[in-house]
Amino acid sequence: MxxxxxxxxxxxxxxxxxxxxxxxxxxxxPGSRYEGTRHNVGFEVAAExxxxxxxxxxxxxxxxxIAEGRAGPGGPRVAVLLPQTLMNASGDSxxxxxxxxxxxxxxxxxxxxxxxxxFGEVRTRFGGGLAGHNGLKSLKRGFxxxxxxxxxxxxxxxxxxxxxxxxxxxxxRFREPRGEVEALVASAAGEAERLVEQLGSSPDE
Numbered sequence: 054m055x056x057x058x059x060x061x062x063x064x065x066x067x068x069x070x071x072x073x074x075x076x077x078x079x080x081x082x083p084g085s086r087y088e089g090t091r092h093n094v095g096f097e098v099a100a101e102x103x104x105x106x107x108x109x110x111x112x113x114x115x116x117x118x119i120a121e122g123r124a125g126p127g128g129p130r131v132a133v134l135l136p137q138t139l140m141n142a143s144g145d146s147x148x149x150x151x152x153x154x155x156x157x158x159x160x161x162x163x164x165x166x167x168x169x170x171x172f173g174e175v176r177t178r179f180g181g182g183l184a185g186h187n188g189l190k191s192l193k194r195g196f197x198x199x200x201x202x203x204x205x206x207x208x209x210x211x212x213x214x215x216x217x218x219x220x221x222x223x224x225x226r227f228r229e230p231r232g233e234v235e236a237l238v239a240s241a242a243g244e245a246e247r248l249v250e251q252l253g254s255s256p257d258e
Contacts, residue, residue: 072155074121074130075249077102078147080165080188082224083137091208092223094238095164095188096135098206101242103133111135115153116146124246129253132156141187144195151196160252161201163192164245168219170207172229175241177248178203202248206241 079099080092087093103111103120106128111118117136124131132154136146151161159179165188170176180200183189193199211222227234 072157072160074132074154074156075124075160075162075252076147076151076154076156077131077133077245077249078143078150078161078163078192079133079135080140080143080163081135082140083135087224089226090224091166091168091227092140094166094206094208094241097238098164098204098241098245099133099135101238102245105242105246106131106133108133113137115150117150119150124249124253129249131249141191143188144191144193146195147192148195148197158196158198158201161196162204162245162248162252163189163201164204164206164241165189166208166223167205168208168210168223170205170209172207172209173233173237173240174207175237175244176205176207177244178205202252204241204245204248206237 077099079095081087081096082093106122106124108120108122111120111133115134116138117134119132119134121130121132123129132150134147134150136143138146165186169184179202183193183199189199189203192201208223211218213219
């Protein structure tokens, strides 16, 4: 039995409370001072998905920017949310959005930076630890659980475990060539698209 089927079965009993949208949450910090930083790669990937899916202009709602539509012609219904809180309060935006959309956790996809992956590497995971990521911690509080999908975008880590050095690193702009950063964003968007397609086509029963 696939993990998609198992997650569906865990959600049984919600009946009409289940929504049919897939909620994609890109993590980042709002404001021009954070543009182009490693911590904001989730924003860049989410924006790329909105472009690929030709979603309408995002509306201000739930303390964030949200665009709704379909993941391409005939694709599953999606909502792409960029919380406009600071990173460590992302759950204050995503939690209410998930509730209003009635999106079960098995249909929530969070795109975020991951320092435990080398720059350029992208991996998908369901649930698991939060690895000290303040955005994920806030989402767990906002959702009431950490059992949601993650698209982990590798940004590398500094040669230090000092929390201040790590914080400074993720809040710094990419030093890699812009072409390599664009390739990373495209790769992560492609992985997110594949996951959304799988979630949209997984059986309900």
